[in-house]
Amino acid sequence: LLSNSRAQNLLAKSEYRYEGKSLSALLEESLKNQKVFYDPIRLLDGRSRRLDVELGVWRLLDEDQKPWGVLCTIDDITYRKMMEEQAVQDEKLVYAGKLAAELAHEIRNPLAGIRVGVQVVERHSSSETDRKLCETIIGEVDRINLLVENLCHLTRQRKLQKTLIDVAELYQEVSLLYSKIAENSHIELLSDAPPGILLYADKSAVKQVLINLINNSIKAMKTGGTIVMKARAQESRILLCLSDDGEGIPPEKMKAKSRNGGMGLSIVSQLLQKNDGTFRLESAPGKGTKAMMTFPR
Ligand SMILES: Nc1ncnc2c1ncn2[C@@H]1O[C@H](COP(=O)(O)OP(=O)(O)OP(=O)(O)O)[C@@H](O)[C@H]1O
Ligand SMILES: [Mg+2]
Numbered sequence: 001l002l003s004n005s006r007a008q009n010l011l012a013k014s015e016y017r018y019e020g021k022s023l024s025a026l027l028e029e030s031l032k033n034q035k036v037f038y039d040p041i042r043l044l045d046g047r048s049r050r051l052d053v054e055l056g057v058w059r060l061l062d063e064d065q066k067p068w069g070v071l072c073t074i075d076d077i078t079y080r081k082m083m084e085e086q087a088v089q090d091e092k093l094v095y096a097g098k099l100a101a102e103l104a105h106e107i108r109n110p111l112a113g114i115r116v117g118v119q120v121v122e123r124h125s126s127s128e129t130d131r132k133l134c135e136t137i138i139g140e141v142d143r144i145n146l147l148v149e150n151l152c153h154l155t156r157q158r159k160l161q162k163t164l165i166d167v168a169e170l171y172q173e174v175s176l177l178y179s180k181i182a183e184n185s186h187i188e189l190l191s192d193a194p195p196g197i198l199l200y201a202d203k204s205a206v207k208q209v210l211i212n213l214i215n216n217s218i219k220a221m222k223t224g225g226t227i228v229m230k231a232r233a234q235e236s237r238i239l240l241c242l243s244d245d246g247e248g249i250p251p252e253k254m255k256a257k258s259r260n261g262g263m264g265l266s267i268v269s270q271l272l273q274k275n276d277g278t279f280r281l282e283s284a285p286g287k288g289t290k291a292m293m294t295f296p297r
Contacts, residue, residue, distance in 0.1 A: 013045075016045050016051040018041050018043045030072075051076065054073075104151045108145065114137075115138055142177070146215065149208075160274060164198045165198065166195075166198060167197040167198070167240065168191065168193040170199075174210050174211070178214060186225075190227065194231070194232075197238060202271075206271075208267065209272060212264040221246040227242065227244045228241075234297070235297075239292070240294075240295070242290070248289055249283040251284070254281065277293050277295045278293065279291070279293055
């Protein structure tokens with residue numbers, strides 16, 4: 001048996017098994033029984049690492065058509081297989097994304113109907129408790145709207161449209177958006193931005209960043225509290241800061257990787273990056289959380 005070093009390397013990986021057999025055992029079996037493996041074989045080691053190979057067996061004939069030997073090829077196709085599977089996975093994700101965007105779109109219309117309807121009922125109601133109930137419903141509807149908007153944003157690959165944004169105005173818009181929700185959760189949303197601070201960025205992206213941050217703050221302030229949206233112009237940059245006095249984030253959760261699960265902050269980092277902004281979180285349990293962003297001026 002003659003073999004090259006690449007084959008020897010693969011054959012030496014005896015910890016990888018397929019139906020309990022190592023690659024060299026499989027090859028031997030194939031040679032002995034003239035068994036042909038038409039499909040790629042997946043071998044696994046004990047730690048769920050994988051080795052995908054294609055085994056090829058060719059009988060060689062000499063000039064007189066007499067059997068002369070057998071040529072075996074082993075193709076390590078692990079990487080290709082992984083890429084193929086990734087592609088299928090990505091396609092699924094794209095499909096799920098499209099579905100989500102359609103669904104989000106479809107949800108928004110009936111929500112708007114519900115909101116108007118409840119507002120009308122609220123106006124006509126003479127009972128204080130009923131009115132309060134209506135307000136709660138409106139607040140919750142607004143919350144669904146924000147979630148849905150978030151979802152749309154995720155799936156939409158929009159081109160950035162950078163304009164000059166008046167930060168104080170933006171803060172006001174966001175405050176308005178959250179007025180009912182804030183009231184319902186006993187949260188005060190304050191804006192501390194001198195007039196005339198201008199930011200050159202995509203407005204809906206920055207708005208989305210604020211929305212994600214505020215959503216997190218609200219979640220962290222179960223019994224109410226204060227959120228401050230601050231803006232300052234420095235020599236070469238614009239500083240935005242959103243702080244809350246919620247429960248804060250424990251140190252082990254501060255690393256981006258260990259926050260797992262949530263989408264909010266990774267969308268925030270992505271959007272800021274696209275707008276030449278930087279992002280930093282400062283937080284400790286019981287000390288609240290500060291999200292700091294800078295933009296070039
Ligand atoms: N202001 C905050 N105060 C306390 N904890 C926070 C704050 N912001 C983020 N966190 C912590 O970081 C985690 C990750 O936040 P992120 O916004 O990425 O995801 P999420 O809020 O859990 O989910 P999603 O935003 O997708 O609804 C949160 O679950 C929370 O534990
Ligand atoms: Mg979040």
